Amino acid sequence: xxxxxxxxxxxxxxxxxxxxxxxxxxxxxxxxxxxxxxxxxxxxxxxxxxxxxxxxxxxxxxxxxxxxxxxxxxxxxxxxxxxxxxxxxxxxxxxxxxxxxxxxxxxxxxxxxxxxxxxxxxxxxxxxxxxxxxxxxxxxxxxxxxxxxxxxxxxxxxxxxxxxxxxxxxxx
Numbered sequence: 001x002x003x004x005x006x007x008x009x010x011x012x013x014x015x016x017x018x019x020x021x022x023x024x025x026x027x028x029x030x031x032x033x034x035x036x037x038x039x040x041x042x043x044x045x046x047x048x049x050x051x052x053x054x055x056x057x058x059x060x061x062x063x064x065x066x067x068x069x070x071x072x073x074x075x076x077x078x079x080x081x082x083x084x085x086x087x088x089x090x091x092x093x094x095x096x097x098x099x100x101x102x103x104x105x106x107x108x109x110x111x112x113x114x115x116x117x118x119x120x121x122x123x124x125x126x127x128x129x130x131x132x133x134x135x136x137x138x139x140x141x142x143x144x145x146x147x148x149x150x151x152x153x154x155x156x157x158x159x160x161x162x163x164x165x166x167x168x169x170x171x172x
Contacts, residue, residue, distance in 0.1 A: 003103035038066030048105035088116030122157030
């Protein structure tokens with residue numbers, strides 16, 4: 001069994017107009033949401049064994065703030081291909097290229113996060129899937145399990161949607 005966790009970066013700031021998109025930091029609310037989601041993830045077992053993170057500042061800050069809650073260090077790899085705003089294919093490709101470590105936490109951007117989640121869990125209708133399709137807010141986390149031994153084996157539509165959680169669900 002393999003587990004994939006998809007975390008959209010927390011709320012970022014547009015206050016400093018000259019900054020490039022890659023360099024936008026989190027807002028205060030975004031920092032709080034990242035911490036909240038990190039604390040929430042400590043209740044999920046097992047904890048991530050590997051974090052794959054977009055190189056954007058807001059994603060790296062989300063990573064740092066959320067993983068501080070973890071009881072032990074987790075390997076983080078910044079992956080250029082995760083700075084993507086497409087149809088989710090880049091995320092799926094990066095995950096399929098990984099060694100067979102699980103769970104993997106991916107921190108990235110929308111619409112890629114939403115599209116990857118929807119492609120991986122398939123078309124079965126559920127309240128959680130409908131929520132993902134309706135809106136994938138900042139700092140939202142999707143957890144998907146796969147009945148597979150290798151990330152190379154995962155097939156679109158084969159994932160089991162375990163949870164979809166937003167900071168608002170947690171009172172943040």
